[in-house]
Amino acid sequence: xxxxxxxxxxxxxxxxxxxxxxxxxxxxxxxxxxxxxxxxxxxxxxxxxxxxxxxxxxxxxxxxxxxxxxxxxxxxxxxxxxxxxxxxxxxxxxxxxxxxxxxxxxxxxxxxxxxxxxxxxxxxxxxxxxxxxxxxxxxxxxxxxxxxxxxxxxxxxxxxxxxxxxxxxxxxxxxxxxxxxxxxxxxxxxxxxxxxxxxxxxxxxxxxxxxxxxxxxxxxxxxxxxxxxxxxxxxxxxxxxxxxxxxxxxxxxxxxxxxxxxxxxxxxxxxxxxxxxxxxxxxxxxxxxxxxxxxxxxxxxxxxxxxxxxxxxxxxxxxxxxxxxx
Amino acid sequence: xxxxxxxxxxxxxxxxxxxxxxxxxxxxxxxxxxxxxxxxxxxxxxxxxxxxxxxxxxxxxxxxxxxxxxxxxxxxxxxxxxxxxxxxxxxxxxxxxxxxxxxxxxxxxxxxxxxxxxxxxxxxxxxxxxxxxxxxxxxxxxxxxxxxxxxxxxxxxxxxxxxxxxxxxxxxxxxxxxxxxxxxxxxxxxxxxxxxxxxxxxxxxxxxxxxxxxxxxxxxxxxxxxxxxxxxxxxxxxxxxxxxxxxxxxxxxxxxxxxxxxxxxxxxxxxxxxxxxxxxxxxxxxxxxxxxxxxxxxxxxxxxxxxxx
Numbered sequence: 005x006x007x008x009x010x011x012x013x014x015x016x017x018x019x020x021x022x023x024x025x026x027x028x029x030x031x032x033x034x035x036x037x038x039x040x041x042x043x044x045x046x047x048x049x050x051x052x053x054x055x056x057x058x059x060x061x062x063x064x065x066x067x068x069x070x071x072x073x074x075x076x077x078x079x080x081x082x083x084x085x086x087x088x089x090x091x092x093x094x095x096x097x098x099x100x101x102x103x104x105x106x107x108x109x110x111x112x113x114x115x116x117x118x119x120x121x122x123x124x125x126x127x128x129x130x131x132x133x134x135x136x137x138x139x140x141x142x143x144x145x146x147x148x149x150x151x152x153x154x155x156x157x158x159x160x161x162x163x164x165x166x167x168x169x170x171x172x173x174x175x176x177x178x179x180x181x182x183x184x185x186x187x188x189x190x191x192x193x194x195x196x197x198x199x200x201x202x203x204x205x206x207x208x209x210x211x212x213x214x215x216x217x218x219x220x221x222x223x224x225x226x227x228x229x230x231x232x233x234x235x236x237x238x239x240x241x242x243x244x245x246x247x248x249x250x251x252x253x254x255x256x257x258x259x260x261x262x263x264x265x266x267x268x269x270x271x272x273x274x275x276x277x278x279x280x281x282x283x284x285x286x287x288x289x290x291x292x293x294x295x296x297x298x299x300x301x302x303x304x305x306x307x308x309x310x311x312x313x314x315x316x317x318x319x320x321x322x323x324x325x326x327x328x329x330x
Numbered sequence: 331x332x333x334x335x336x337x338x339x340x341x342x343x344x345x346x347x348x349x350x351x352x353x354x355x356x357x358x359x360x361x362x363x364x365x366x367x368x369x370x371x372x373x374x375x376x377x378x379x380x381x382x383x384x385x386x387x388x389x390x391x392x393x394x395x396x397x398x399x400x401x402x403x404x405x406x407x408x409x410x411x412x413x414x415x416x417x418x419x420x421x422x423x424x425x426x427x428x429x430x431x432x433x434x435x436x437x438x439x440x441x442x443x444x445x446x447x448x449x450x451x452x453x454x455x456x457x458x459x460x461x462x463x464x465x466x467x468x469x470x471x472x473x474x475x476x477x478x479x480x481x482x483x484x485x486x487x488x489x490x491x492x493x494x495x496x497x498x499x500x501x502x503x504x505x506x507x508x509x510x511x512x513x514x515x516x517x518x519x520x521x522x523x524x525x526x527x528x529x530x531x532x533x534x535x536x537x538x539x540x541x542x543x544x545x546x547x548x549x550x551x552x553x554x555x556x557x558x559x560x561x562x563x564x565x566x567x568x569x570x571x572x573x574x575x576x577x578x579x580x581x582x583x584x585x586x587x588x589x590x591x592x593x594x595x596x597x598x599x600x601x602x603x604x605x606x607x608x609x610x611x612x613x614x615x616x617x618x619x620x621x622x623x624x625x626x627x628x629x630x631x632x633x634x635x636x637x638x639x
Contacts, residue, residue, distance in 0.1 A: 058543060060539055060542055060543060089545050089546075089547060090545065091545075092542070092543055092544070092545040093543060093544035093545030093546075094545055097543070097544075098543040100536060100539065100540060100543075102536060105535060105536040105537060106536045106537055106539075106540045107537055107540065108537040108540070108541065108555055109537070109559070109634070109635065110558045110559055110632070110633065110634060111554075111555075111558075112634075119541075119544055119546070120544045120545065123544060123545050123546055123547075123550070124545060155634040155635070157634070157635055168540075171540075171544070
């Protein structure tokens with residue numbers, strides 16, 4: 005049985021401009037200790053997927069319409085708020101995109117670090133402080149003993165993200181959700197942060213869900229990848245399959261757009277058109293308007309994820325029915 | 331921090347001197363004097379009075395005398411009492427009124443502000459917010475008589491005037507309710523709007539989401555993570571609020587016939603009681619400066635990004 009089994013998760017935002025279908029029937033599994041990447045462009049629903057599971061969606065306007073997310077026997081979407089609270093931060097921890105704003109500017113680093121341990125009653129104050137210091141040391145903060153008394157504004161962006169990681173991992177959670185953990189950081193720090201997550205993951209045996217729009221980041225980091233587009237998973241498979249045997253036209257187009265993989269001097273490939281307006285449901289495949297292979301079939305019938313073997317699934321009618329070759 | 335406090339205290343000396351000079355000379359510029367009563371006095375008596383109260387001396391000598399000996403000067407209208415004596419006798423009454431009012435203002439204001447901010451743009455928000463708007467729009471001299479009309483004359487819950495039935499040793503009495511409410515509700519209205527705005531600003535911050543992701547309960551998120559930043563605008567407002575509260579208490583003491591320093595002050599102005607006017611003005615000026623200093627220190631203590639300089 006997988007550690008986390010998400011089934012048909014659907015989250016809509018009911019706004020004045022209509023219903024925004026941010027996440028529309030997403031299903032995936034996460035095994036113990038594994039690393040899952042969720043890739044997609046802005047607004048594809050990757051963050052909302054993970055925040056829905058933890059009940060962090062502002063409600064209203066957000067609403068989880070249907071689906072289940074079974075974590076170790078508990079359905080996160082339908083359990084009591086108390087139950088969810090006891091899982092949040094203790095068994096499933098999360099780190100966020102912007103470390104500059106994700107730490108409370110009015111509280112000392114130490115108080116924020118020990119908070120998860122105190123909330124969940126995992127340690128008394130003295131031993132929590134000791135663990136916080138060890139954790140801060142482990143994430144590579146120099147002179148942790150004195151820095152721990154400082155406030156967030158005295159730390160740089162990379163250092164703050166290290167603090168966030170220390171805070172998330174201090175309870176030794178089963179799952180760490182990293183929501184674009186390196187997006188707000190500069191390139192040299194990005195690699196350090198990813199290495200740090202990897203190192204801690206191996207030490208603690210934590211499963212990691214890495215949300216990112218950077219294909220370069222997931223390629224070296226993840227065991228499996230879900231590609232999301234328009235609130236749906238359009239392709240899913242082992243990292244190798246996703247990169248060496250891409251099927252869905254969106255996935256192929258994404259890979260063609262990676263600057264590093266193209267010959268120098270050649271004009272960079274871009275996907276034509278704009279991401280879909282999520283408040284207007286489409287009858288068929290949401291990528292069809294931008295897809296160079298789309299036919300009348302694609303705009304009429306919604307595609308379902310179907311297996312292609314090797315745990316590789318894709319949601320493209322043309323690939324499924326006509327064996328569209330790249 | 332000690333250096334900061336010392337510097338601020340030194341800074342108050344010229345401020346207080348300016349206040350003293352302005353008050354003193356404006357009093358003298360105002361027409362009439364302490365002895366221009368309904369009862370006419372003979373020129374001989376007048377001369378003796380002037381001599382007794384040093385009014386025959388040049389103005390600058392009087393000013394220096396007033397500044398140096400202020401607390402021990404005689405009151406013109408009440409010569410058996412000194413200025414210091416009257417202040418120390420009457421101020422506790424005003425201070426208690428101010429204390430009750432500020433407790434009401436902070437208690438109700440913060441509570442309703444926080445409640446309103448938790449469910450913005452719903453009835454839970456609209457009802458306290460519109461009550462607050464009414465509270466801001468109603469001046470205390472309208473609110474006071476209205477409360478008397480409803481709660482004293484109609485419902486007969488509280489006495490309409492008085493303060494502890496003239497038994498000043500009582501900590502609390504029924505007749506203290508209405509004056510404290512009148513004065514406190516006005517500031518409660520302001521504070522609830524400031525709290526609501528501050529909290530709305532903080533509750534949408536990323537670090538609130540972080541706190542929730544840690545598994546913090548709703549109450550913990552509000553009390554530990556949001557309130558501190560959310561109350562900063564309220565703390566900044568407390569300086570001017572205290573000054574306003576003191577001015578407001580002049581009106582309240584008059585409406586409810588409370589024998590406090592505010593009433594004493596208003597009467598002393600009408601009586602041209604030169605010494606007492608100056609004494610009360612200087613006392614209130616010092617008080618306001620002191621309370622503002624405390625507010626400034628509080629702000630630095632609560633916001634780690636600010637430093638003492």
